[in-house]
Amino acid sequence: MKHLLNLLAAIALLVWGMHLVRTGVLRVFGANLRAWLARSLGNRFTAALSGIGVTALVQSSTATALMTASFVGQGLISLPAALAVMRGADIGTALMAVLLSFDLSWLSPMFIFVGVVLFITRQASTAGRVGRIFIGLGLMLLALERIVQASDPMLASPVTAVVLEALGKDLLAEILIGAVLAIISYSSLAVVLLIAAMAASQVVPVDMALGLVLGANVGNGLAAVLTLAGADTEVKQVTVGNLLFKLLGVAVMAPFVGLWLRLVQPHMPGVGHGVVLFHLAYNVIISVGFIGLTQWVARLIARLLPKPARLPGQRPHHLDPSALSTPSLAMSLAVREALTQADVVENMLTGVMEVIRRNDESLAMRLREMDDEVDSLYSAIKYYLTKIPRDDLGEKESRRWADIISFTINMEQIGDIIERIVQDVEEKKISKGVEFSEAGMAEISDLHARLVNNLRLSMGVFLDGTVRDAQRLLEEKGHFRALERTYAANHLARLAERATQSMETSSLHIDLLSDLRRINSLISATAYPILEQAGALPSGRERAVGHEGGLPKV
Known part of the structure; x- marks a missing residue:
């Protein structure tokens, strides 16, 4: 024996x-x-x-x-x-x-x-x-x-x-x-x-x-x-x-x-x-x-072994189990998957404007399904990252690990906010048959366009991590906040003038501006790790990650 x-x-x-x-x-x-x-x-x-x-x-x-x-x-x-x-x-x-x-x-x-x-x-x-x-x-x-x-x-x-x-x-x-x-x-x-x-x-x-x-x-x-x-x-x-x-x-x-x-x-x-x-x-x-x-x-x-037909919305995943023993390689694959998740969020963000403009209920249903995909990608990325041997990560790799987790969490939260926006539009606009005023719709469209551009800039910052782009993203956050406050004040002025369309959509309008501001704050959060590492992070209120300005008091 x-x-x-x-x-x-x-x-x-x-x-x-x-x-x-x-x-x-x-x-x-x-x-x-x-x-x-x-x-x-x-x-x-x-x-x-x-x-x-x-x-x-x-x-x-x-x-x-x-x-x-x-x-x-x-x-x-x-x-x-x-x-x-x-x-x-x-x-x-x-x-x-x-x-x-x-x-x-x-x-x-x-x-x-x-x-x-x-x-x-x-x-x-x-x-x-x-x-x-x-x-x-x-x-x-x-x-x-x-x-x-x-x-x-x-x-x-x-x-x-x-x-x-x-x-x-x-x-x-x-x-x-x-x-x-x-x-x-x-x-x-x-x-x-x-x-x-x-x-x-x-x-x-x-x-x-x-x-x-x-x-x-x-x-x-x-x-x-x-x-x-x-x-x-x-x-x-x-x-x-x-x-x-x-x-x-x-x-x-x-x-x-x-x-x-x-x-x-x-x-x-x-x-x-x-x-x-x-x-x-x-x-x-x-x-x-x-x-x-x-x-x-x-x-x-x-x-x-024939390849199965891909269902709409299905995407090939980059998370390769064989790369887990190589932390730097595994994290680069996780970054690619995180960008896939961000692509889905961008499609949701683009689609929500079509729902607002055209009252498209079938598109609203597809957007809710896309939020499920965002949640699924977040879970897959999170689970994949937890399987990377943390003991073998250097300081730089550990920071990148945390950045990926933070980015995917923010994308998942943005997806949830967009889903809530869609539900609000269905309940407060489509079902009641009301419309935003022409001025209100123009302001929402402007904020939405800026939001899409900021999301794309955020994806670039997450991928390349340049300090200049991170600073630009943070500057855009300040511009967006100031613009959102101006548009909120304009809406309140229209309410004071007893504009019928503004009064009918006021609750939805205020909530929508607040939700767009929250989405922009989550997008801008991508800049903070880059600026903090470079020693270029502003102090005071601009440093507060995810800080949201309030609406003017009535």
Whole structure:
């Protein structure tokens, strides 16, 4: 039992080391890797090469699959190009397995020591994240050494002999076991290295090791499918297409396992090297040999998983789960989604004027539905941001995190105010058959036009964060407040003159001016974090975020 626990602990250490390397690389280089991958998708051959490079660094073809699938989901690349990337990703994983199969245990103490020093002394910086990568590499090498040590006593155990005899020569059972191991560990690389180490220690015979390797490749594809089972159809098409390639590869390679054992394995420098080179040969054959089938497989997958027709108002989401391990990248995606939310708010703001002018009740109903979409986007963005590892955020990233939350809250509140305006217009204007006076309507239209322009300026400030635009937005807030007070006074003057239309719409008119002022205050709030960070935030009343001036007293 002790030897089994030692082996399980060594396997867990190997998986944890790979996790540290993968998350460390993504947090340091994630945005650059993603950009490089996106630039290399011009044709399927460069796409495959980029898949090799990215996966060799990340040490996880599943992580590459998640990034590539997100590109397809956002409509940035085609499905055949994504499948070509995955052909290269499998080769990248196999190459890393070959490299790590050599005896590099002497590097383990150095990697762990340097990594811990960097991580402790510079934890919040890039150097600290590089230290995390070194720690992961050191733990992986240490784990491989421990696996070999823990496997030796198990070889002499009679239980081992019974288990191996029960499995016999059942290749299908070996493939199934390898697949299960890959799904549980979430890493075919870890499983292949484990199998190679156990084969080198003669815990498993070579023929069984090769069957387990085939299963590990299938399990890797299944893990990606299960991970993204709830994703959009475009994303699932990538993982299912990749799994189909792996199944085709197993069907092609399984009959040649015996040929490999007779002709190739005797010339290998060691049993473990033979296992990882078989893994490499499998992936090279299915990647190079099948890359011409990407178009055919893409068409087949498109028929098996057709894209659903998009309903009106539906929008593609930018929130990519695979980017969560790279905080800067995840927040840039959250910014894009926040701007999508702001676009919906702008459409609502534009539409509300049409409801006021034309008494359009069908448009009023659509605006209320759009408010539900704004609320849904706010919830999705908020939930996404809460899943970003806050411990890895620097000071600048923490501020940006708070700015995104604040912006989306303000957009959600603006949507609620617009919905309330629509309800007021329906109850106080459309149902009663009254109209604003010509002068009152002109004033409301002027405020509304300024409001739309301020919202667009606010979106630019949120995206680019320039101090000049933030100052301009705050200046516009002052102009808007002064203008709103003037128009409120004009309305009161019309009431004093007993103007019939002004008297009939007075309650709605006053409420509408107040609501437009509140919306403008929420829009202007985008400027405060930028100006505060630059030390250019005015003092006094202008500094009060969301301050609203009152209507003149009657």
